[in-house]
Amino acid sequence: MAIDEGRRRWKGLDKDLNRIGHVEYAVQSIWAPLAAPGAAAAFIALAALLSAVYFGLADTPMIVILAAAFGAYMALNIGANDVANNMGPAVGSKALTMGSALVIAAVCETAGALIAGGDVVSTISKSIIDPAAVASPDVFVWAMMAALISSALWVNLATYLGAPVSTTHSVVGGVMGAGIAAAGISVVNWATMxxxxxxxxxxxxLGGGIAAGFLAFIKWKIAYQDDMIEAARRWVPILIALMVGVFATYLALKGLKAVIAIDLPLALLIGIGCGAVAYGGAVPLIRRQAEGLENRKRSLRGLFSLPLVLSAGLLSFAHGANDVANAVGPLAAIVAVSQTGAVTDAVTIPIWVMVIGAFGISLGLFLFGPKLIRMVGDQITKLNPVRAYCVALSAAITVIIASWLGLPVSSTHIAVGGVFGVGFFREWDAERRSRLKAGRPRRAKRVDVEERKRRKLVRRSHFMTIVAAWVITVPAAALLSATIYLAIGLLVH
Structure with a gap:
């Protein structure tokens, strides 16, 4: 009898515990999706508070507080969208786990922004509009505010849709749209546009062509050789030296311009020197790594993993140094006008503004970045360390060539173009090799049209979505910015 009573008592307790467990599970289910937006909202509020502390709580103009909040919002969106271009290939190729990629990118992005971020930024983004047309401080401040809000909203929407877009082009479109709304269509520098x-x-x-060219070289000089391991011993150190030399040149030109002014010839000399040192170290390293490897393609992937990880970190450092201005450039301009009451062609970025941009990019990467990292690294085409290495090297080389030729290029378009390039090259190469095999009597194999479509190595739906997002970024951001500027005008007046 006592045993039955004990069982009933424990049975009741188990029911109560089950109810509590269901409640806890329900709470977790409700709050888990809200954790990232909540952390983002807290960071935006902290950025606004930081601006108030800098100016003095009683003397801070409300426009500066609002600009700091939207600058933080823009930084979060840059981290969520743009950084995927640097880390996506490394994660997609399994050279890095998602967690490792997030840590490396956050550290390198923050270091690049704080160490080598631009001290001075153009207040009229790359001469998109005529500064004389917006000489009124009030007009200028609200135009910059509209550009900041619109570009952040557009990048946020693109991230939600899974499309990597150029944050630079988003800011350019925002400035253009606000300028047109403020002073008419003639204010735009159409040559620059x-x-x-x-x-x-x-x-x-350019990015896709260079990436495909390197992949072709690696296949024909290493992967298609009878003794792949011996070919790797000969060529991989050269490829590593090339990568180090290219990235040294890239960082000298783009990542360290705020620390020391370096022209292209000097940057190339720095790159050649670093490449020579890297070659000397890579030869014995690759020979040791190649010992005992089986003579098959899978063995080659491990030889490219470390260079790929280093290249991802270096790309993130350079990205932090260059693109932090996209987040805080308009904010810095608004702060400068609020302090001086006058519009100038260039302003110095205060350290507290740079901190908002640097940490905002890193936090946005942690909270929202994995979605776009998976898109770039895994959902466009399948990557391994060799293919991802080609994408990373292509990104750095393309930026150097563009700087030499004076071409305005987008790092987002270059990196994603490189992913498309290796995918389309693999399709072409697979078709070529299948035709060669079909010519051999005993190995002929007919593949119908539908099966060929199914075997495509680049997902066409993602290709069309991304290209469409690229094309409409500037006009969409411009239209959104003009609308926001006009709405602000109605509210203010």
């Missing part, structure tokens, strides 16, 4: 439109074609084609 024409160059930017040309970069929509130049950037991905």
């Amino acid at each position: 024409g160059s930017i439109a040309a970069s929509w074609i130049v950037s991905p084609l």
